[in-house]
Amino acid sequence: MDHELDRGRGNAPHGSRIDTYVDRYAARAAGMVASEVRALFAVATRPEVVSLAGGMPYVSALPLEQVGDLVAELVARRGTVALQYGSGQGDPELREQICAVMRLEGIEASADDVVVTVGSQQAIDLITRIFIDPGDVILVEGPSYVGALSTFAAYQARVVHVAMDDHGLIPEALAQTIYALQAAGSRIKFLYTVPTHQNPTGVTLDEGRRIQVLEICRRAGVLVVEDNPYGLLGFDREPMRALRADDPEGVVYVGSFSKTLAPGFRVGWALAPHAIREKLILAMESAVLSHSTFSQLAVAQYLATQPWQEQLKAFRELYRERRDAMLDALEVYMPPGCTWTRPGGGFFVWLTLPEGLHSKAMLPRAIAQRVAFVPGTGFYADGGGAQHVRLSFCYPEPDRIREGVRRLAAVIEQELRM
Numbered sequence: 001m002d003h004e005l006d007r008g009r010g011n012a013p014h015g016s017r018i019d020t021y022v023d024r025y026a027a028r029a030a031g032m033v034a035s036e037v038r039a040l041f042a043v044a045t046r047p048e049v050v051s052l053a054g055g056m057p058y059v060s061a062l063p064l065e066q067v068g069d070l071v072a073e074l075v076a077r078r079g080t081v082a083l084q085y086g087s088g089q090g091d092p093e094l095r096e097q098i099c100a101v102m103r104l105e106g107i108e109a110s111a112d113d114v115v116v117t118v119g120s121q122q123a124i125d126l127i128t129r130i131f132i133d134p135g136d137v138i139l140v141e142g143p144s145y146v147g148a149l150s151t152f153a154a155y156q157a158r159v160v161h162v163a164m165d166d167h168g169l170i171p172e173a174l175a176q177t178i179y180a181l182q183a184a185g186s187r188i189k190f191l192y193t194v195p196t197h198q199n200p201t202g203v204t205l206d207e208g209r210r211i212q213v214l215e216i217c218r219r220a221g222v223l224v225v226e227d228n229p230y231g232l233l234g235f236d237r238e239p240m241r242a243l244r245a246d247d248p249e250g251v252v253y254v255g256s257f258s259k260t261l262a263p264g265f266r267v268g269w270a271l272a273p274h275a276i277r278e279k280l281i282l283a284m285e286s287a288v289l290s291h292s293t294f295s296q297l298a299v300a301q302y303l304a305t306q307p308w309q310e311q312l313k314a315f316r317e318l319y320r321e322r323r324d325a326m327l328d329a330l331e332v333y334m335p336p337g338c339t340w341t342r343p344g345g346g347f348f349v350w351l352t353l354p355e356g357l358h359s360k361a362m363l364p365r366a367i368a369q370r371v372a373f374v375p376g377t378g379f380y381a382d383g384g385g386a387q388h389v390r391l392s393f394c395y396p397e398p399d400r401i402r403e404g405v406r407r408l409a410a411v412i413e414q415e416l417r418m
Protein backbone atom coordinates (compact mmCIF):
# COMPACT_ATOMS: atom_id res chain seq x y z
CA MET A 1 0.00 0.00 0.00
CA ASP A 2 2.76 2.41 0.84
CA HIS A 3 6.11 2.01 -0.83
CA GLU A 4 7.74 3.39 2.30
CA LEU A 5 6.33 0.73 4.55
CA ASP A 6 7.87 -2.13 2.68
CA ARG A 7 11.29 -0.93 3.63
CA GLY A 8 11.51 -2.00 7.14
CA ARG A 9 13.44 -0.87 10.07
CA GLY A 10 12.29 -3.68 12.34
CA ASN A 11 14.21 -6.72 13.49
CA ALA A 12 12.07 -9.63 12.48
CA PRO A 13 12.26 -10.89 8.91
CA HIS A 14 8.84 -10.93 7.38
CA GLY A 15 7.15 -14.19 6.37
CA SER A 16 7.41 -17.73 7.57
CA ARG A 17 9.94 -19.09 5.05
CA ILE A 18 13.34 -19.93 6.46
CA ASP A 19 16.20 -18.09 4.75
CA THR A 20 18.84 -20.71 3.98
CA TYR A 21 21.21 -18.12 2.50
CA VAL A 22 21.55 -16.22 5.72
CA ASP A 23 25.25 -17.02 6.34
CA ARG A 24 26.20 -16.03 2.81
CA TYR A 25 24.92 -12.48 2.63
CA ALA A 26 27.23 -9.49 2.82
CA ALA A 27 27.24 -7.75 6.18
CA ARG A 28 25.34 -4.81 4.70
CA ALA A 29 22.37 -7.07 3.91
CA ALA A 30 21.83 -7.67 7.61
CA GLY A 31 20.30 -4.19 7.81
CA MET A 32 17.82 -5.03 5.06
CA VAL A 33 14.81 -6.45 6.81
CA ALA A 34 11.12 -6.18 6.11
CA SER A 35 9.07 -3.98 8.34
CA GLU A 36 7.38 -5.68 11.26
CA VAL A 37 4.21 -3.82 10.46
CA ARG A 38 4.15 -4.84 6.81
CA ALA A 39 1.82 -7.80 7.32
CA LEU A 40 -0.60 -5.57 9.19
CA PHE A 41 -0.64 -3.10 6.34
CA ALA A 42 -1.73 -5.83 3.96
CA VAL A 43 -4.91 -5.96 6.05
CA ALA A 44 -5.12 -2.19 6.08
CA THR A 45 -5.69 -2.03 2.32
CA ARG A 46 -9.20 -3.43 2.82
CA PRO A 47 -11.80 -0.83 1.82
CA GLU A 48 -13.41 -0.75 5.27
CA VAL A 49 -10.12 0.42 6.81
CA VAL A 50 -9.42 4.16 6.69
CA SER A 51 -5.74 4.39 5.98
CA LEU A 52 -3.95 7.39 7.41
CA ALA A 53 -0.74 5.45 6.84
CA GLY A 54 0.29 5.72 3.20
CA GLY A 55 2.14 8.70 1.79
CA MET A 56 0.73 8.29 -1.69
CA PRO A 57 0.16 11.43 -3.74
CA TYR A 58 -3.40 11.87 -5.00
CA VAL A 59 -2.64 11.27 -8.67
CA SER A 60 -6.35 11.12 -9.56
CA ALA A 61 -6.22 14.92 -9.46
CA LEU A 62 -3.97 14.97 -12.52
CA PRO A 63 -5.32 15.68 -16.04
CA LEU A 64 -4.89 12.03 -16.99
CA GLU A 65 -6.27 12.42 -20.48
CA GLN A 66 -3.76 15.13 -21.35
CA VAL A 67 -0.95 13.07 -19.86
CA GLY A 68 -2.09 10.14 -22.02
CA ASP A 69 -2.12 12.34 -25.11
CA LEU A 70 1.32 13.71 -24.52
CA VAL A 71 2.76 10.25 -23.93
CA ALA A 72 1.19 9.01 -27.19
CA GLU A 73 2.54 12.02 -29.02
CA LEU A 74 5.95 11.50 -27.51
CA VAL A 75 6.15 7.97 -28.89
CA ALA A 76 4.81 9.05 -32.27
CA ARG A 77 7.15 12.04 -32.63
CA ARG A 78 10.27 11.08 -30.72
CA GLY A 79 9.87 7.36 -30.17
CA THR A 80 13.33 6.41 -31.37
CA VAL A 81 14.87 8.74 -28.80
CA ALA A 82 12.41 8.04 -25.99
CA LEU A 83 12.87 4.28 -26.32
CA GLN A 84 16.67 4.43 -26.56
CA TYR A 85 19.35 4.47 -23.83
CA GLY A 86 20.09 7.94 -22.57
CA SER A 87 22.95 9.79 -20.91
CA GLY A 88 23.94 8.99 -17.32
CA GLN A 89 23.43 12.58 -16.25
CA GLY A 90 19.92 12.76 -17.66
CA ASP A 91 18.12 14.42 -20.53
CA PRO A 92 19.52 17.96 -21.12
CA GLU A 93 16.12 19.56 -21.78
CA LEU A 94 14.71 18.09 -18.59
CA ARG A 95 17.72 19.31 -16.62
CA GLU A 96 17.07 22.83 -17.94
CA GLN A 97 13.47 22.59 -16.82
CA ILE A 98 14.54 21.33 -13.41
CA CYS A 99 16.61 24.51 -13.03
CA ALA A 100 13.46 26.55 -13.71
CA VAL A 101 11.56 24.57 -11.06
CA MET A 102 14.32 25.14 -8.53
CA ARG A 103 14.31 28.88 -9.18
CA LEU A 104 10.96 28.89 -7.35
CA GLU A 105 12.96 28.08 -4.21
CA GLY A 106 15.63 30.71 -4.85
CA ILE A 107 18.18 28.33 -6.37
CA GLU A 108 20.18 29.59 -9.35
CA ALA A 109 21.71 26.53 -11.00
CA SER A 110 22.89 25.46 -14.40
CA ALA A 111 21.69 22.28 -16.09
CA ASP A 112 25.24 21.02 -15.86
CA ASP A 113 24.97 20.78 -12.06
CA VAL A 114 21.91 18.52 -12.18
CA VAL A 115 21.92 14.72 -12.19
CA VAL A 116 18.59 13.08 -12.94
CA THR A 117 17.85 10.07 -10.74
CA VAL A 118 15.25 7.34 -10.40
CA GLY A 119 13.12 9.25 -7.92
CA SER A 120 14.77 11.17 -5.14
CA GLN A 121 15.20 7.85 -3.36
CA GLN A 122 17.95 6.95 -5.80
CA ALA A 123 19.61 10.30 -5.22
CA ILE A 124 19.71 9.50 -1.49
CA ASP A 125 21.12 6.07 -2.29
CA LEU A 126 23.84 7.42 -4.60
CA ILE A 127 24.90 10.14 -2.18
CA THR A 128 25.17 7.56 0.58
CA ARG A 129 27.06 5.21 -1.69
CA ILE A 130 29.74 7.75 -2.57
CA PHE A 131 30.21 9.11 0.95
CA ILE A 132 29.65 6.37 3.48
CA ASP A 133 32.02 3.72 4.75
CA PRO A 134 30.64 1.40 7.42
CA GLY A 135 30.52 3.22 10.75
CA ASP A 136 30.60 6.76 9.30
CA VAL A 137 28.13 9.08 10.97
CA ILE A 138 25.09 10.60 9.27
CA LEU A 139 23.19 13.19 11.26
CA VAL A 140 19.43 13.22 10.78
CA GLU A 141 16.48 14.90 12.40
CA GLY A 142 14.74 12.99 15.15
CA PRO A 143 12.44 11.71 13.66
CA SER A 144 13.54 11.31 10.03
CA TYR A 145 12.27 9.89 6.73
CA VAL A 146 12.02 6.11 6.95
CA GLY A 147 13.21 5.51 3.37
CA ALA A 148 16.43 7.43 3.98
CA LEU A 149 17.02 5.57 7.24
CA SER A 150 16.77 2.23 5.47
CA THR A 151 19.24 3.38 2.81
CA PHE A 152 21.64 4.54 5.51
CA ALA A 153 21.26 1.18 7.28
CA ALA A 154 22.02 -0.65 4.04
CA TYR A 155 25.35 1.18 3.80
CA GLN A 156 26.07 0.48 7.47
CA ALA A 157 26.14 4.12 8.47
CA ARG A 158 25.88 5.12 12.08
CA VAL A 159 22.79 7.31 12.23
CA VAL A 160 22.66 9.94 14.95
CA HIS A 161 19.44 11.84 15.56
CA VAL A 162 19.45 15.55 16.33
CA ALA A 163 16.54 17.00 18.28
CA MET A 164 13.93 19.08 16.50
CA ASP A 165 10.87 21.02 17.64
CA ASP A 166 7.97 22.77 15.91
CA HIS A 167 10.46 25.06 14.14
CA GLY A 168 12.63 22.25 12.80
CA LEU A 169 16.12 21.14 13.70
CA ILE A 170 17.41 22.85 16.88
CA PRO A 171 20.70 24.60 15.99
CA GLU A 172 22.14 24.33 19.52
CA ALA A 173 21.43 20.60 19.58
CA LEU A 174 23.08 20.26 16.17
CA ALA A 175 26.19 22.13 17.29
CA GLN A 176 26.45 20.10 20.50
CA THR A 177 25.99 16.79 18.71
CA ILE A 178 28.65 17.64 16.13
CA TYR A 179 31.03 18.82 18.83
CA ALA A 180 30.58 15.68 20.92
CA LEU A 181 30.96 13.34 17.96
CA GLN A 182 34.02 15.09 16.58
CA ALA A 183 35.61 15.21 20.03
CA ALA A 184 35.12 11.44 20.21
CA GLY A 185 36.85 11.03 16.83
CA SER A 186 33.75 10.10 14.79
CA ARG A 187 33.67 10.86 11.09
CA ILE A 188 30.54 12.85 10.37
CA LYS A 189 29.93 12.66 6.64
CA PHE A 190 26.75 14.66 6.25
CA LEU A 191 23.60 16.04 7.76
CA TYR A 192 20.54 14.64 6.01
CA THR A 193 17.62 16.99 6.47
CA VAL A 194 14.09 17.39 5.14
CA PRO A 195 13.78 21.06 6.06
CA THR A 196 10.39 21.83 4.57
CA HIS A 197 7.06 20.13 5.49
CA GLN A 198 9.10 17.24 6.75
CA ASN A 199 8.22 13.58 6.44
CA PRO A 200 7.10 12.47 9.05
CA THR A 201 6.32 15.56 11.19
CA GLY A 202 5.13 18.15 8.66
CA VAL A 203 7.43 20.64 10.41
CA THR A 204 9.40 23.34 8.54
CA LEU A 205 12.79 24.71 9.55
CA ASP A 206 12.27 28.41 10.09
CA GLU A 207 14.23 31.08 8.26
CA GLY A 208 16.50 32.16 11.09
CA ARG A 209 17.48 28.62 11.86
CA ARG A 210 18.30 27.89 8.21
CA ILE A 211 21.17 30.33 8.34
CA GLN A 212 22.35 28.93 11.68
CA VAL A 213 22.25 25.32 10.49
CA LEU A 214 24.26 26.21 7.39
CA GLU A 215 26.79 28.13 9.42
CA ILE A 216 27.24 25.33 11.99
CA CYS A 217 27.73 22.72 9.28
CA ARG A 218 30.06 24.91 7.27
CA ARG A 219 32.28 25.56 10.28
CA ALA A 220 32.36 21.90 11.24
CA GLY A 221 33.06 20.73 7.67
CA VAL A 222 29.82 18.77 7.52
CA LEU A 223 28.09 18.54 4.16
CA VAL A 224 24.32 19.15 4.12
CA VAL A 225 21.99 16.92 2.11
CA GLU A 226 18.74 18.79 1.66
CA ASP A 227 15.89 16.49 0.66
CA ASN A 228 13.02 18.68 -0.43
CA PRO A 229 10.18 16.79 -2.14
CA TYR A 230 7.48 18.87 -0.41
CA GLY A 231 9.06 22.31 -0.87
CA LEU A 232 6.48 23.46 -3.44
CA LEU A 233 3.55 22.04 -1.51
CA GLY A 234 3.14 24.79 1.06
CA PHE A 235 -0.47 25.81 1.77
CA ASP A 236 -0.20 29.18 3.40
CA ARG A 237 2.79 30.96 1.92
CA GLU A 238 5.24 31.22 -0.95
CA PRO A 239 7.87 28.47 -1.18
CA MET A 240 10.67 28.72 1.39
CA ARG A 241 14.12 29.61 0.17
CA ALA A 242 16.06 26.35 -0.10
CA LEU A 243 19.19 25.80 2.01
CA ARG A 244 21.08 25.22 -1.21
CA ALA A 245 20.21 28.75 -2.36
CA ASP A 246 22.47 30.17 0.37
CA ASP A 247 25.32 27.68 0.21
CA PRO A 248 25.75 25.96 -3.17
CA GLU A 249 29.14 24.51 -2.20
CA GLY A 250 28.00 23.13 1.15
CA VAL A 251 24.65 21.64 0.18
CA VAL A 252 23.59 18.79 -2.07
CA TYR A 253 19.96 19.33 -3.00
CA VAL A 254 17.68 16.37 -3.66
CA GLY A 255 14.43 16.97 -5.55
CA SER A 256 11.57 14.97 -6.98
CA PHE A 257 8.59 15.13 -9.31
CA SER A 258 6.84 12.44 -7.27
CA LYS A 259 4.74 14.85 -5.23
CA THR A 260 4.37 17.72 -7.68
CA LEU A 261 3.54 15.49 -10.66
CA ALA A 262 3.44 11.73 -10.17
CA PRO A 263 5.66 9.14 -8.49
CA GLY A 264 5.03 6.63 -11.28
CA PHE A 265 7.42 8.48 -13.57
CA ARG A 266 10.18 7.84 -11.02
CA VAL A 267 11.98 11.05 -11.88
CA GLY A 268 13.98 12.89 -9.25
CA TRP A 269 17.31 14.69 -9.23
CA ALA A 270 20.35 15.77 -7.30
CA LEU A 271 21.97 19.16 -7.58
CA ALA A 272 25.51 19.04 -6.31
CA PRO A 273 28.87 20.84 -6.38
CA HIS A 274 30.76 19.88 -9.52
CA ALA A 275 33.11 17.26 -8.05
CA ILE A 276 30.29 15.48 -6.22
CA ARG A 277 28.13 15.62 -9.30
CA GLU A 278 30.83 13.77 -11.27
CA LYS A 279 30.90 10.96 -8.71
CA LEU A 280 27.11 10.79 -8.67
CA ILE A 281 26.99 10.32 -12.44
CA LEU A 282 29.52 7.47 -12.26
CA ALA A 283 27.65 5.84 -9.37
CA MET A 284 24.40 6.31 -11.22
CA GLU A 285 25.75 4.65 -14.38
CA SER A 286 27.04 1.68 -12.43
CA ALA A 287 23.65 1.32 -10.73
CA VAL A 288 21.27 1.56 -13.70
CA LEU A 289 23.33 2.43 -16.79
CA SER A 290 20.86 5.13 -17.72
CA HIS A 291 17.46 5.91 -16.33
CA SER A 292 14.27 5.72 -18.32
CA THR A 293 14.58 8.08 -21.26
CA PHE A 294 10.87 7.57 -21.81
CA SER A 295 9.94 8.82 -18.33
CA GLN A 296 12.29 11.76 -18.52
CA LEU A 297 10.98 12.91 -21.88
CA ALA A 298 7.39 12.46 -20.71
CA VAL A 299 8.08 14.68 -17.70
CA ALA A 300 9.90 17.19 -19.91
CA GLN A 301 6.95 17.21 -22.29
CA TYR A 302 4.52 17.67 -19.41
CA LEU A 303 6.49 20.64 -18.10
CA ALA A 304 6.77 22.15 -21.59
CA THR A 305 3.15 21.77 -22.65
CA GLN A 306 0.94 21.65 -19.52
CA PRO A 307 0.14 24.46 -17.08
CA TRP A 308 2.12 22.72 -14.34
CA GLN A 309 2.13 25.70 -12.01
CA GLU A 310 -1.68 25.68 -12.14
CA GLN A 311 -1.66 21.96 -11.43
CA LEU A 312 0.61 22.59 -8.48
CA LYS A 313 -1.88 25.14 -7.19
CA ALA A 314 -4.66 22.57 -7.55
CA PHE A 315 -2.62 20.03 -5.56
CA ARG A 316 -1.97 22.61 -2.85
CA GLU A 317 -5.69 23.43 -2.56
CA LEU A 318 -6.60 19.76 -2.43
CA TYR A 319 -4.04 18.91 0.23
CA ARG A 320 -4.84 22.04 2.21
CA GLU A 321 -8.48 21.01 2.45
CA ARG A 322 -7.40 17.58 3.67
CA ARG A 323 -4.95 19.03 6.18
CA ASP A 324 -7.73 21.24 7.52
CA ALA A 325 -10.08 18.25 7.77
CA MET A 326 -7.45 16.37 9.76
CA LEU A 327 -6.58 19.24 12.11
CA ASP A 328 -10.26 20.00 12.76
CA ALA A 329 -11.01 16.34 13.47
CA LEU A 330 -8.03 16.02 15.81
CA GLU A 331 -9.32 19.07 17.72
CA VAL A 332 -12.81 17.61 17.96
CA TYR A 333 -12.04 13.99 18.78
CA MET A 334 -8.64 13.52 20.42
CA PRO A 335 -8.64 12.92 24.17
CA PRO A 336 -6.65 15.15 26.52
CA GLY A 337 -2.96 14.30 26.58
CA CYS A 338 -2.62 14.05 22.80
CA THR A 339 -0.71 16.75 20.95
CA TRP A 340 0.07 17.14 17.26
CA THR A 341 1.93 19.27 14.74
CA ARG A 342 0.19 21.81 12.50
CA PRO A 343 1.89 21.45 9.13
CA GLY A 344 1.95 24.36 6.71
CA GLY A 345 2.25 21.98 3.77
CA GLY A 346 3.20 18.50 2.67
CA PHE A 347 1.40 15.30 3.56
CA PHE A 348 1.83 14.56 7.27
CA VAL A 349 0.80 15.29 10.84
CA TRP A 350 2.84 13.93 13.75
CA LEU A 351 0.72 12.90 16.69
CA THR A 352 2.10 12.46 20.19
CA LEU A 353 0.14 10.02 22.33
CA PRO A 354 -0.53 10.40 26.03
CA GLU A 355 2.23 9.17 28.34
CA GLY A 356 2.45 5.39 28.56
CA LEU A 357 0.86 4.53 25.23
CA HIS A 358 2.87 2.64 22.61
CA SER A 359 2.02 3.29 18.97
CA LYS A 360 3.30 0.00 17.57
CA ALA A 361 1.49 -2.05 20.21
CA MET A 362 -1.65 -0.06 19.45
CA LEU A 363 -1.57 -0.61 15.68
CA PRO A 364 -3.21 -4.09 15.53
CA ARG A 365 -6.01 -2.85 17.76
CA ALA A 366 -6.45 0.23 15.57
CA ILE A 367 -6.63 -1.89 12.45
CA ALA A 368 -9.25 -4.04 14.16
CA GLN A 369 -11.16 -0.76 14.61
CA ARG A 370 -10.65 -0.05 10.87
CA VAL A 371 -8.07 2.71 10.98
CA ALA A 372 -4.37 2.52 10.07
CA PHE A 373 -1.38 4.77 10.77
CA VAL A 374 2.40 4.42 10.79
CA PRO A 375 3.93 3.94 14.27
CA GLY A 376 6.59 6.51 15.11
CA THR A 377 9.25 3.86 15.71
CA GLY A 378 9.88 3.52 11.97
CA PHE A 379 11.27 7.05 11.87
CA TYR A 380 14.02 6.51 14.39
CA ALA A 381 17.17 4.44 13.98
CA ASP A 382 17.64 4.21 17.74
CA GLY A 383 14.41 2.67 19.01
CA GLY A 384 12.73 6.02 19.73
CA GLY A 385 9.32 7.15 18.55
CA ALA A 386 7.08 4.74 20.47
CA GLN A 387 4.86 7.53 21.73
CA HIS A 388 4.34 8.94 18.25
CA VAL A 389 2.19 8.28 15.23
CA ARG A 390 2.49 9.53 11.66
CA LEU A 391 -0.85 10.43 10.12
CA SER A 392 -1.06 11.27 6.44
CA PHE A 393 -3.80 13.38 4.92
CA CYS A 394 -2.74 13.22 1.27
CA TYR A 395 -4.79 10.33 -0.02
CA PRO A 396 -8.19 9.90 1.70
CA GLU A 397 -11.08 12.28 0.99
CA PRO A 398 -11.84 14.77 3.82
CA ASP A 399 -14.84 12.78 5.12
CA ARG A 400 -12.74 9.64 5.33
CA ILE A 401 -10.04 11.58 7.15
CA ARG A 402 -12.57 12.79 9.73
CA GLU A 403 -13.92 9.27 10.16
CA GLY A 404 -10.40 7.86 10.46
CA VAL A 405 -9.42 10.37 13.13
CA ARG A 406 -12.68 9.67 15.02
CA ARG A 407 -11.90 5.94 15.02
CA LEU A 408 -8.31 6.54 16.07
CA ALA A 409 -9.41 8.75 18.95
CA ALA A 410 -11.74 5.98 20.14
CA VAL A 411 -8.84 3.50 20.01
CA ILE A 412 -6.62 5.85 22.03
CA GLU A 413 -9.36 6.30 24.64
CA GLN A 414 -9.68 2.55 24.85
CA GLU A 415 -5.90 2.21 25.32
CA LEU A 416 -6.02 4.73 28.14
CA ARG A 417 -8.55 2.57 29.94
CA MET A 418 -6.47 -0.61 29.56
Ligand code: PMP
Pocket residue numbers: 004055118119120121122145147194199227229255256257258263267268
Ligand atom coordinates in the same frame (compact mmCIF):
# COMPACT_ATOMS: atom_id res chain seq x y z
N1 PMP B 1 12.33 11.86 0.52
C1 PMP B 1 11.23 12.03 1.26
C2 PMP B 1 11.30 12.95 2.44
C3 PMP B 1 10.04 11.37 0.94
O1 PMP B 1 8.97 11.56 1.69
C4 PMP B 1 10.04 10.51 -0.18
C5 PMP B 1 8.80 9.75 -0.60
N2 PMP B 1 8.00 9.28 0.38
C6 PMP B 1 11.22 10.36 -0.92
C7 PMP B 1 12.34 11.07 -0.55
C8 PMP B 1 11.31 9.46 -2.11
O2 PMP B 1 10.49 9.87 -3.14
P1 PMP B 1 10.73 9.55 -4.68
O3 PMP B 1 11.80 8.51 -4.78
O4 PMP B 1 9.42 9.06 -5.16
O5 PMP B 1 11.15 10.83 -5.30
